[in-house]
Structure formats: structure tokens, C-alpha cells
Amino acid sequence: MLWLISAQLVNGIAIGMIYALMSLGLSIIKGLLNIPNFAHGALYALGAYVCYSVSSVGMPFAVGLLAAFLATGLAGLALDRLAIRPVGENGYLPQLITLFGAALIIEQLLLIGWGTVGLSYSPPLILRGAFDLGFTVLPKYIAFASIFSALVISAVWLLIERTKFGAYVRAGIERPDTTQALGIDVDLLLSGGMMLGAGLAGLAGGLALPLVGATSTMGGDMLGIAFVVLVIGGLGSLYGSVAAGVAVGVVQSLMTIAAPAASTAIIYAVMIGILLFRPQGLFGER
Amino acid sequence: MRTSGDNGTVLVKNLEQSAEVHGKAVTARSGLQVASLVQGIGMVGALLILPLALPINIATEILIFGIFAMATNLLIGTAGLYSFGQAAFFGAGGYAAGYVLAHGWTSLPLALMVACGIGGLVAAAVGILSIRRLGVYFMMLTFAFNQLVYYIIYSWRSVTGGEDGLVGIQRPILELPFVGSFGFDDNKRFYGLAAVLFLATMIALVRMVNSPFGIVLAASRQNSRRTISLGYQVATLQLVAFVIAGAISGVAGALFGMLYRIMPVDSVHWAASAYVVFMVIIGGQKSMLGPVIGAAVFIWLQGLFSLVWIRWPLLLGLFVILIMIYLPDGLVGLFSKVSSWTARWRGQRS
Numbered sequence: 001m002l003w004l005i006s007a008q009l010v011n012g013i014a015i016g017m018i019y020a021l022m023s024l025g026l027s028i029i030k031g032l033l034n035i036p037n038f039a040h041g042a043l044y045a046l047g048a049y050v051c052y053s054v055s056s057v058g059m060p061f062a063v064g065l066l067a068a069f070l071a072t073g074l075a076g077l078a079l080d081r082l083a084i085r086p087v088g089e090n091g092y093l094p095q096l097i098t099l100f101g102a103a104l105i106i107e108q109l110l111l112i113g114w115g116t117v118g119l120s121y122s123p124p125l126i127l128r129g130a131f132d133l134g135f136t137v138l139p140k141y142i143a144f145a146s147i148f149s150a151l152v153i154s155a156v157w158l159l160i161e162r163t164k165f166g167a168y169v170r171a172g173i174e175r176p177d178t179t180q181a182l183g184i185d186v187d188l189l190l191s192g193g194m195m196l197g198a199g200l201a202g203l204a205g206g207l208a209l210p211l212v213g214a215t216s217t218m219g220g221d222m223l224g225i226a227f228v229v230l231v232i233g234g235l236g237s238l239y240g241s242v243a244a245g246v247a248v249g250v251v252q253s254l255m256t257i258a259a260p261a262a263s264t265a266i267i268y269a270v271m272i273g274i275l276l277f278r279p280q281g282l283f284g285e286r
Numbered sequence: 287m288r289t290s291g292d293n294g295t296v297l298v299k300n301l302e303q304s305a306e307v308h309g310k311a312v313t314a315r316s317g318l319q320v321a322s323l324v325q326g327i328g329m330v331g332a333l334l335i336l337p338l339a340l341p342i343n344i345a346t347e348i349l350i351f352g353i354f355a356m357a358t359n360l361l362i363g364t365a366g367l368y369s370f371g372q373a374a375f376f377g378a379g380g381y382a383a384g385y386v387l388a389h390g391w392t393s394l395p396l397a398l399m400v401a402c403g404i405g406g407l408v409a410a411a412v413g414i415l416s417i418r419r420l421g422v423y424f425m426m427l428t429f430a431f432n433q434l435v436y437y438i439i440y441s442w443r444s445v446t447g448g449e450d451g452l453v454g455i456q457r458p459i460l461e462l463p464f465v466g467s468f469g470f471d472d473n474k475r476f477y478g479l480a481a482v483l484f485l486a487t488m489i490a491l492v493r494m495v496n497s498p499f500g501i502v503l504a505a506s507r508q509n510s511r512r513t514i515s516l517g518y519q520v521a522t523l524q525l526v527a528f529v530i531a532g533a534i535s536g537v538a539g540a541l542f543g544m545l546y547r548i549m550p551v552d553s554v555h556w557a558a559s560a561y562v563v564f565m566v567i568i569g570g571q572k573s574m575l576g577p578v579i580g581a582a583v584f585i586w587l588q589g590l591f592s593l594v595w596i597r598w599p600l601l602l603g604l605f606v607i608l609i610m611i612y613l614p615d616g617l618v619g620l621f622s623k624v625s626s627w628t629a630r631w632r633g634q635r636s
Contacts, residue, residue, distance in 0.1 A: 036426050038560070086611045092422065093368055094610045097567050100560045101610075104603030112597060224433040224556065227426045235423055261441045268434035275415055275427075 006136040008253045014142040015211070016249020017149035018204045022222060023229040023241035024153060025200030028160075030230070031173040031238060032193035035092045038099040039079055040201050040226060041219030042106035043072045047202025048214040049114050052121050061124045065148075068206035069199045075106070076198025080191050103219070110216045118215035127210075145207050152203065153242055156196070160238070169193060173238075221264075228271050234284020244282060329488070333481045342473045343545065344589060348582045349480040350541045353487045355565040355577035357534035362563065363571030364495050365527045366507030368421075370559050371412065371428030372535050374435035377554030379405035379536020381439060381446055384455040384543040394458035394470075394479075397540055405536015406529045408435065413528035418521055420510075429556055436554045452549040470544070480541055487534055492574050494530070503527055568609045570616030579617050 022044060029037045037043075047068035055064035083102045087094040122128065123141040130137040160166035171179040172189045180186045205218075212218065229248050233240030248267050255263040274282065337345040354376055361367040379401035386400050416427035439446045446452055457476065460468040470476045494500050506513040506520045514520050543549040552558065561584065569580020587605065591598035613620050 030422065034422060036422055036429075083607060087614065093362075093563075093567065094614060096368075096370075096425070097560075097564060098607045098610045100564075101603035101606035104599045104606075108597045108600035108603070112600075220555075220557070224430065228430050228433075231423075231426055231430060235426075262437075265434060265437040265441060268430060268437065271430060272415060272434075279419065 003136050004257060005254065008257055009250060010136070010138055010142055010146075012250035012253030013246060014145045014149075014249070015253060016246035017146050017153075018208050018211075018245075019225060019229050019249050020153060020242040020245030021149050021200050021204040021207070022226040023233065023245050024156060024238070025197035025204070026226050026230055027197075027233075027235075027238050027241045028169070028193050028200075029197035030235065032169065032190055032197075033084065033095075035084070035095050035099070036227065036230075037197065038096055038223070039083075039103040039106065040198075041221075041223030042103040042110075043075060043198050043201040043219075044205040044208075044222050045110055045214065045216060045219035046075060046106055047072045047205025048209045048218065049110055049119075049205075050202065051206030051209050052119050052214050053114075055121065055124075061127070064209075065203060065206045068202040072202025072205070073195040073199035075202075076194045076196075077191055079198065080194040084194070107216050107219065114214070114216075116216070118213050120213040121209050123210040141210055145211070149204075149207065152200070156200070157239070159196075165192070225264075225267065228267055232271055232274055232281055234278075234281025237281070237283035240281065240283030329485070333485070337474070337477055340586070342477055344585065346473070346477045346480045346545055347542075348585045349477075349484040350538050350545065351562070351565060351581040351585055352578040353484055353541070354535055354538035354562050355569070355581040356487055356491050356574050357531040357538065358562050359566045359571055359574060359577040360491055360494070360527055360531045360534075362566050363573075363576075364500055364507065365503040365524055367417075367524060367528065368425045368563075369428040369528070369531075370425050370556065370563065371430075371432035371435075372531070372562050373554050373556065373558035374412065374428075374432040375405040375409050375532035375535040376539035376542070376558065376562075377439060377549070378408040378435060378539070379533075380539025380543040380549045380553060381452055382536070383540030384452045384549040385445065387456045387458060387544065388452065388454040392456050392459045394460040394468075397458045397544075398537055401536040401540030402533045403536075405539065406533035409529045409532020409535075410525070413525045413532075417525050417528060429559070432554075432556045432559050436551070436556065439554050440551055446549075446551070449551055451551050452543070453547075455543050455547045455549065457544050457547070476545065480545075483537065483541065487537075488574055488578075491534075495574065499523065499526075564606055568606065568613075568616055570618030572615070573618065576616050576618040583617060 022040065026037055026040050029035065029040075050071045051061075051064040051068040054067040055061050059067075079099065079102055083098040084095050087098055123144075127141045127144050130139045131143065158166075160169055168179065168184050168189050169192075171182075171184070172186055172193070176186055179189075205214075208218075225248065229245045230241050232248065233242070233244035248270070251270055252263050252267050255266045259266070278284075333349075336348065339345075340348070354372070358369070358372050361369050361372075382404035383397040383401035387397050391397075412428065412431045416424055416431065419427055440448060442448070457470040459470070462468065468475070470479055495504075502513065502518050502520075502523055506518070506524065510520060539549075539553065542553065565580035565584045566577045567580070568583060569578065570576030587602065588598070591601045595601065609616070615622075
């Protein structure tokens with residue numbers, strides 16, 4: 001039993017780190033553009049497919065991950081220019097609608113490009129197998145995915161907290177008008193934020209590929225989870241979503257031991273429980 | 287509640303007085319009555335023609351989604367509550383009524399009351415937890431609750447049929463005293479039932495939007511803080527609107543289950559919530575006619591695209607983006623644009 005629980009625990013941390021990557025991207029976009037990115041799930045799926053294609057033509061898995069990041073980043077730029085900007089003056093509802101339309105288009109393009117059958121991918125040789133820790137085994141890929149996600153999140157943290165671009169981003173989230181008045185190109189900043197957020201979704205998709213494979217519908221389920229993570233972490237807190245992502249992953253994995261069928265429903269129940277006691281989310285401001 | 291209702295009446299009186307100040311109140315009102323009479327006759331005429339122009343089940347489906355879209359527009363267009371979780375109430379009502387109808391209770395009023403009640407109850411539960419959150423947060427919460435309802439229905443196989451959907455739904459029977467019992471197995475009769483409920487919903491919602499209740503909701507959409515500071519219980523009224531919209535959506539869901547005698551689990555998926563918001567937006571949210579036109583165009587296009595290409599959602603996505611870019615006020619906006627063009631053209635000619 002202990003063995004099972006600790007195995008699920010490490011599993012949950014790895015999945016939770018992927019949720020955290022997703023939600024961090026969503027959180028950056030929400031912060032800068034003030035819209036929930038309804039195409040985030042589709043970008044996640046796109047990342048998984050791009051990573052699959054690049055890796056299966058003989059490139060190293062790391063190149064696949066990089067390609068997933070860059071390709072979805074570019075897709076994010078395209079979304080910004082084609083779906084968000086043209087309807088920008090009428091509040092955020094039209095932007096949501098166009099983003100949802102774009103998500104439909106991306107999902108169908110994935111089906112056209114890669115077919116309707118789901119793809120599975122096994123991690124590169126060096127990441128196969130497992131470490132034996134005595135009380136449990138730790139699959140190498142699970143360890144890699146957790147550490148890699150942690151590194152990426154740290155890098156994004158450094159980028160936002162310690163660089164000039166990051167200072168602009170924080171200023172843009174806090175006071176967009178003042179930022180513009182100070183001579184910073186907020187339009188460019190928003191595009192940059194959209195690319196970064198979208199790229200993180202793609203990277204999450206690439207990382208999830210060896211764990212869950214690639215299917216065209218993987219985005220929809222992930223979008224729901226990413227929203228839950230964001231709500232639990234609290235809007236307005238960029239890093240609350242990281243902690244909430246790991247927590248959600250762990251809770252979900254542990255629940256698969258007790259009630260496999262209800263493991264996804266349970267995270268929504270957790271969300272309701274948290275909202276009852278902290279309506280602003282765990283780390284959100286009132 | 288009571289005080290805010292009174293205040294609402296005062297607000298309406300003020301509006302009427304200001305109309306009278308402009309000196310045309312009486313003629314304006316009788317003109318309005320004639321216009322609404324003409325509109326009413328036009329609507330009944332359209333309901334009679336619709337099944338001749340389209341396959342009867344498509345026509346019925348348009349009316350069902352028209353009801354659903356009008357209810358959603360009470361939230362989006364009037365109250366400014368951007369809910370992305372309306373399919374949860376559509377599905378809850380549809381599954382509840384479907385369960386009743388599949389287990390031998392085939393009374394029409396019972397099925398409708400169950401749908402209305404369950405849809406409203408679920409909406410009340412979701413509304414209480416999310417109505418005080420504003421803007422984007424509200425939208426994400428309703429979305430997440432939608433997913434919760436979806437997973438409950440998906441996992442609760444013994445009652446809902448899980449991913450196969452709820453099958454074996456019977457069309458209801460209406461027992462009238464002294465007249466006898468009406469069955470709705472005939473598709474034309476069922477269309478009639480949908481049309482009656484559609485008209486009733488439309489009348490009720492139009493009256494509601496123009497009532498003091500609706501005016502306060504609209505005021506809170508335009509300036510929530512100011513409306514609160516005027517003494518209106520904005521959160522309570524928004525919750526009432528949310529429950530009403532949920533109950534009506536539940537009835538639409540019940541009709542959908544009766545129409546195809548199955549309640550598919552996809553009807554509860556969040557994509558269905560997004561689709562009904564599409565209908566409202568592509569039609570136009572400024573009147574109750576807009577969502578109906580949106581629903582008609584959406585259902586029609588869905589049928590058309592799915593015949594043309596297996597990847598039809600792609601075309602749908604493109605259509606929605608183009609509409610949003612070029613017709614931000616929806617298709618109703620197109621009509622007014624066209625009429626203003628023709629007016630200008632006539633003006634130039636004379």
C-alpha cells in the first residue's frame with residue numbers, strides 16, 4: 001500500500017508540474033491580456049503533436065520539446081494577430097469567441113495533419129526504466145519531467161522577476177495605461193506575453209506526450225483542469241498556479257487509488273471546497 | 287427584494303416621464319404596440335413557415351436551441367453575466383426529464399416541471415458559488431462547474447448511461463380533462479409543442495427584460511457599483527436571473543431529449559456551452575430576436591457544413607471569427623446596417 005501510494009505521489013508530482021506549466025502560461029496571458037485563453041488546450045495538443053513529429057524523424061527528444069515550444073509560440077502570435085487584435089475594441093467576450101473558434105480550427109487541423117488515431121510515443125532510451133528507491137520505484141521519465149518543468153518554471157520566474165522584459169511584463173499587468181504612457185510598446189509586450197504563454201502550453205504538451213500520448217481531444221480536458229488550477233491558485237497571483245498545479249496533480253493521482261472513476265470529478269469538488277472558504281483562491285488577492 | 291422592486295418601478299416611471307417630456311409618449315406607445323403586434327404576427331407566421339422550409343426535426347431543433355439561446359441572452363445581453371456553463375443546466379434538465387420519461391412516467395407537465403426544477407436547482411447551486419465573482423473569474427467558474435456536471439454525468443453510468451448517453455426516452459403524453467390525451471410521437475405535433483413553449487418563453491423573457499427587474503439588471507450591467515449604491519440588491523437579482531435562465535435551459539434540454547429520444551453526454555460538454563454563446567453573439571445580444579436568429583443560422587450551418595466536410599467544425603470556427611471581425615453586433619446588426627444603407631440610398635435618390 002505504501003508502495004502504491006508513494007508511486008502515485010511521484011506520478012502526481014510529475015503530472016502536477018505539467019499542470020503548473022499549463023497554468024503558468026494561462027496565468028501570464030490572463031494577466032497581460034485579461035482574457036482566459038480558450039485556445040490553451042488546443043495549443044497544448046499542438047505541442048504534443050509537433051513534439052511527436054520532430055522526435056519521430058530521428059531528432060533528439062529535447063529538440064522535439066524545443067520545437068513544440070517555438071511552434072506553439074508562433075501559433076500564439078498568430079492567434080494574437082488574427083483572432084484577438086481584430087476584435088479588440090469590444091471588450092473581452094468577442095475575443096473569447098474568436099479564441100474558441102481558433103481552438104476549433106486548430107483541433108481540426110491536427111486531425112487533418114495527423115489523422116484521427118491517437119499517437120503514442122515512448123521516451124528516449126536514456127529516460128526509459130526506473131530508479132529503485134527501496135520503498136518505491138521512480139520511473140526515469142517521471143523524474144525527468146518533474147525536474148525539467150521545475151527548471152522551466154524557474155527560468156520563467158527569472159525572466160519575469162529579474163530581466164527588463166519581465167519588469168515590463170509586470171508593469172503591463174499592474175498598470176497597462178501607465179506603462180504605455182512611459183513609452184513602452186504595450187502592443188509588442190502583449191504579443192510577447194501571448195507567445196510566451198502559448199509556448200508554455202506547447203511545452204507542457206510535449207512533456208506530456210510520453211505519458212499520455214497525443215490525441216486531438218486531449219486539449220479540451222486539459223483546458224478544464226488548467227482553469228481549475230488557476231481558480232484554486234487565485235487570479236492575480238502569477239505563481240499561485242504553480243503550487244495549485246502540483247497540488248491538483250497529487251490529489252488527482254492519489255484519488256485514482258481510492259476511486260479511479262471519480263478522480264477527475266474530485267478536483268472540481270476540491271475547487272468548490274476551496275472557493276467556499278477562500279473565494280479569492282489560495283494565493284489570490286481580494 | 288420588495289424595496290428594490292418598488293425602486294425599479296420608480297425607475298421605470300422616471301423613464302416614462304422623461305419620455306413624456308419629449309412630448310411623444312402616447313403616440314410612441316401606441317406605435318410600439320402596433321409594432322409589437324406586427325412582430326408577434328410575423329413570429330407566428332415564421333413558426334408556421336419554418337417546418338415547410340426545413341426538415342421537421344431540424345426546425346424543432348432550431349426552436350429548442352432558440353429557447354436555450356434566449357435564456358442565455360438574459361444573462362449575457364441583459365445582465366452582462368458572461369456564463370460559459372449553460373450546458374450544465376441544459377443537460378441537467380434534459381437528463382432529469384429523460385430519466386423520468388424513460389422510466390414510465392410520461393406525463394408532459396411532470397417532465398417539464400422536473401426539467402425546470404432540476405435546471406433551476408443546479409443553476410442556484412452554481413450561481414450562489416460564482417455570482418459574486420466578477421468578469422473573467424465568473425466565466426471561468428461557470429466553465430469549471432460545467433465540467434464538474436459533465437464528469438458527474440459521465441461517471442454515473444447506472445443512472446445516466448455514461449458515455450453512451452441516456453437512451454430509451456419516451457415522448458410525453460399530455461392528459462387534458464374533458465378533451466382526452468395528446469401524444470407527441472408524431473413529429474409535427476412535437477414541433478407544435480416546441481413552438482408553443484418557444485412562444486411562451488419569448489413572451490415571458492421579453493416582458494422580463496422590459497420589467498423593472500430587467501431594467502435593474504441592465505443597469506447593473508452598465509454600472510454595477512452605481513446600481514448597488516442606489517440601493518438595489520444587485521447580487522440577489524443576478525442570482526434570480528441566473529436561476530431563471532437555468533430553469534428555462536433545463537426545459538430546452540428536456541425538449542432536446544424528447545426530440546431524439548436520447549440525451550447524449552456531449553450535450554453537457556463545455557463545448558455546448560460555448561456553442562450557445564456563439565448563437566447569442568452571432569445573432570446579436572441586443573434583443574431576444576437576435577439569439578433566435580443566431581440559433582437558426584447555427585443549427586442550419588452545422589447541418590450544412592457537416593454534409594459538406596467531415597472536418598466541419600473548422601468551417602464553423604472560421605465563420606465565427608469572420609462574423610466577430612466584420613459584424614461585431616451580430617446578424618441583427620447586419621439587418622440594421624443594410625436598412626440604414628437602403629435609407630441613405632433612398633435619401634440620395636429623392
